[in-house]
Amino acid sequence: MSSEAFARPAPARTGAPVARPGGASESPRLVTLRVWQLPVRLIHWGLVVTISGLALTGLYIGVPALTLVGAPKVMAWAHSLHLLLAYIFSALLLARLIWMFTGNEWARWDQFIPRHRNRRAMMWVSLKYYTFLQREPPPEVGHNPLAGLTYLVLFLMFLVQIVTGFALESIEDRDGLLSTLFGWTFNLAGIPTVRFVHHLIMWLTLGFVVHHVYSATLIDHEERSGLMSSMVSGYKTVPADRLPKSSARVRSHDEAAGAPDEPDQPTPATRGAKRA
Numbered sequence: 518m519s520s521e522a523f524a525r526p527a528p529a530r531t532g533a534p535v536a537r538p539g540g541a542s543e544s545p546r547l548v549t550l551r552v553w554q555l556p557v558r559l560i561h562w563g564l565v566v567t568i569s570g571l572a573l574t575g576l577y578i579g580v581p582a583l584t585l586v587g588a589p590k591v592m593a594w595a596h597s598l599h600l601l602l603a604y605i606f607s608a609l610l611l612a613r614l615i616w617m618f619t620g621n622e623w624a625r626w627d628q629f630i631p632r633h634r635n636r637r638a639m640m641w642v643s644l645k646y647y648t649f650l651q652r653e654p655p656p657e658v659g660h661n662p663l664a665g666l667t668y669l670v671l672f673l674m675f676l677v678q679i680v681t682g683f684a685l686e687s688i689e690d691r692d693g694l695l696s697t698l699f700g701w702t703f704n705l706a707g708i709p710t711v712r713f714v715h716h717l718i719m720w721l722t723l724g725f726v727v728h729h730v731y732s733a734t735l736i737d738h739e740e741r742s743g744l745m746s747s748m749v750s751g752y753k754t755v756p757a758d759r760l761p762k763s764s765a766r767v768r769s770h771d772e773a774a775g776a777p778d779e780p781d782q783p784t785p786a787t788r789g790a791k792r793a
Contacts, residue, residue, distance in 0.1 A: 546756070546757045547754050547755065547756060547757065548754070548755065548756075548757045549743075549752050549753070549754045550658075550752065550753065550755070551751045551752050552621075552623050552658060552659055552747060552751065552752070552753045553623070553624075553747055553748060553751045553753075554616075554620055554621055554624060554751065555751065556612070556616050556620065557613075557616065557620060557624050558748055558749065558751060560609050560612055560613045560616070561748055562748075563605070563609045564606070564609055564610075567602045567605050567606040567609065568606070568722060568726075570598065570599075570602045571599060571602050571603065571606060571719075572719055572722075572723060574595045574596075574598050574599035574602070575599060575716075575719055577591075577592070577595045578592070578595055578596055578599060579716060600686060603679070603682055603683070603686075606675075606679070607679050610672065610675055610676070610679070613672075614672075617629070622659070623658060623659030623660070624659075628659055628660050628665045629660070629665040629666065629668055629669040629672075630665075630666075630669060631662040631665070631666065636662040636665075637662065639655055639657070639661060639662050639663075640662045640663050640666070642655045642661075643655045643661045643662060643663035643664065644663055647663065647732070652739075653739075654736050654739050654740050656756075656759055657759070658753065658755050658759050664732070667725075671722070671725060674718050674721060674722065675718075675722075677714065677718060678715060678718045678719070678722075680699055680702060681702065681711050681712075681714050681715040681718075682715055683695050683698065683699040684699040684700065684702035684703065684711055685708070685711060685712060685715060687699050687700050688708070733745055740755075741754070742754050742755055
């Protein structure tokens with residue numbers, strides 16, 4: 518799949534200057550391209566909504582004393598909403614897993630598992646940036662490899678959260694489908710342990726959310742790439758030398774402003790070179 522891009526004037530603080538003949542230097546040329554496809558953005562915001570709802574209803578369900586204040590109907594309503602959100606949450610994760618094998622280059626599975634040598638080497642650069650040992654963010658268009666690996670751990674946590682949650686739900690119906698699919702969980706651990714793991718992952722997820730917002734805001738401020746808004750628009754602004762030469766299509770600003778948000782179409786890189 519190709520990426521759509523167009524040239525834009527480089528704002529201040531765009532990174533290291535580019536040397537020019539005669540000793541002069543200039544800021545690197547910036548391009549704006551669609552990084553996050555529509556399904557990725559919809560799944561992202563769907564997870565934001567479902568995780569928020571699951572956390573709120575889960576906290577309420579996790580305090581049985583709340584049913585003693587005359588609100589048993591509220592507890593039943595919270596339980597039903599929690600279960601509904603759990604099904605939606607599971608469907609969103611399944612959709613994201615599918616998109617890891619069908620999406621563009623910044624959505625695919627190798628963004629989360631650093632199988633390429635250059636991405637493994639970039640993990641050290643990413644770590645130095647996050648620990649304030651380096652001022653410049655890692656030069657990546659999509660997820661840097663350390664962030665991608667973090668998301669992989671997060672997805673595995675979500676999987677455990679789904680299994681433990683449905684296992685706890687299956688207690689109410691020992692002969693039901695959920696018990697058939699997830700009842701084996703209690704062969705590995707008792708009910709108190711399963712409940713503890715379920716609650717622990719919720720708190721770890723909320724901690725990740727704080728870090729995620731902080732890191733995204735930090736990198737957006739440092740790079741001036743539109744990282745925060747890109748999860749709404751899909752577009753980021755990056756130095757042209759980061760653009761994949763095999764798929765980039767350079768276009769005018771006017772074209773990009775009126776372009777519909779559709780899946781990218783394959784376009785030869787030579788076409789972009791001619792139009793630039």
